Amino acid sequence: MHLRPATADDFxxxxxxxxxxxxxxxxxxxxxxxLKAEDHAWRYVDGWMRAGDFGVVAELDSRPVGAxxxxxxxxxxxxxxxxxxxxxxxxxxxxxxxxxxxVGRAVLTALVDAAREAAYExxxxxxxxxxxxxxxxxxxxxxxxxxxxxxxxxxxxx
Ligand SMILES: CC(C)(COP(=O)(O)OP(=O)(O)OC[C@H]1O[C@@H](n2cnc3c(N)ncnc32)[C@H](O)[C@@H]1OP(=O)(O)O)[C@@H](O)C(=O)NCCC(=O)NCCS
Numbered sequence: 687m688h689l690r691p692a693t694a695d696d697f698x699x700x701x702x703x704x705x706x707x708x709x710x711x712x713x714x715x716x717x718x719x720x721l722k723a724e725d726h727a728w729r730y731v732d733g734w735m736r737a738g739d740f741g742v743v744a745e746l747d748s749r750p751v752g753a754x755x756x757x758x759x760x761x762x763x764x765x766x767x768x769x770x771x772x773x774x775x776x777x778x779x780x781x782x783x784x785x786x787x788x789v790g791r792a793v794l795t796a797l798v799d800a801a802r803e804a805a806y807e808x809x810x811x812x813x814x815x816x817x818x819x820x821x822x823x824x825x826x827x828x829x830x831x832x833x834x835x836x837x838x839x840x841x842x843x844x
Contacts, residue, residue, distance in 0.1 A: 687789060688748075689796050692741030692755055697734045699743065703753045703779030704731050710817050729763060730777045740804065742796040744780075744789045752780035752789040754797040756809060767812030767839045769831070774801060775810045778819070790822060798826065802844045809844060812837045 692700065701718065708716050708727055721727050734755075735741075741755025756774035759765045765775040776797060780789045801809045811828065813820045814837050828840040 687792060688745045689792060690743055690745065691800070692735070692739075692743050692753060694735040696741070696743055696750070696753065697731065699750050700731045700734055700741065700753055700755055700777075704728075704777055706779035706782070707777055710814070710819065725763075726766070729759060730757070730765060730775075738774075740774075740797075740800050742793045742800065744793045746784060746789075751784040752778075752793050754778040754790075754793040756797060756801060765812065766834050766837055767810045768834075769808065769810045769839065769841060772806075773808045773810050773841070774806060775812070777811075790819070791826075794822065794826060798842065798844070806844055808841050810839060810841045812839055814838075 705716060705718055705721055708721060739757045741753055743750050744752040754776055756776040758771065758774050759768055760771050767775045778790060778794055798809065811823065812834060813823060823840050826842065828842045830838045831841045832839040
């Protein structure tokens with residue numbers, strides 16, 4: 687597996703991974719077009735890559751198979767895991783055919799390192815408690831700090 691920083695050219699990949707995140711339980715609740723029409727969802731990738739955006743892409747045999755990325759969202763247009771204007775919120779997705787092989791843990795660990803290098807003090811996310819991704823987050827030290835609808839907001843102190 688090869689890890690590299692995400693670039694502006696990765697927009698389509700991140701949009702595809704965002705779709706995986708919103709369809710996390712395997713039900714195709716959203717199509718890409720429906721996601722684009724949902725401002726609250728699309729704001730995680732809209733205009734990528736903006737100043738301050740950062741991310742990590744995993745490739746297997748030169749094929750992108752997963753990504754984790756983060757951006758600052760603001761109180762007037764927050765993400766589901768919004769904590770504060772100075773706490774980036776992350777998103778993560780791995781292609782269905784390459785899950786369970788360590789890709790998710792690798793991109794997330796690298797993203798956390800990048801957030802630390804950028805001198806952020808915390809990074810946040812939103813996860814539905816039934817999602818096994820929550821186990822991955824807890825194993826890296828994320829802890830639940832609140833609830834938004836049916837989802838937990840989790841934070842890692844960097
Ligand atoms: C969550 C996700 C990113 C994990 O990526 P992955 O490459 O499958 O994960 P890894 O192989 O690195 O496993 C990391 C941990 O995830 C958990 N996990 C294992 N198998 C899993 C599975 N089939 N589905 C979800 N989580 C799993 C385990 O806690 C695992 O810990 P381990 O390293 O001790 O085995 C990936 O399953 C995915 O894209 N899911 C759909 C999108 C999504 O849910 N995004 C997050 C929304 S909050």
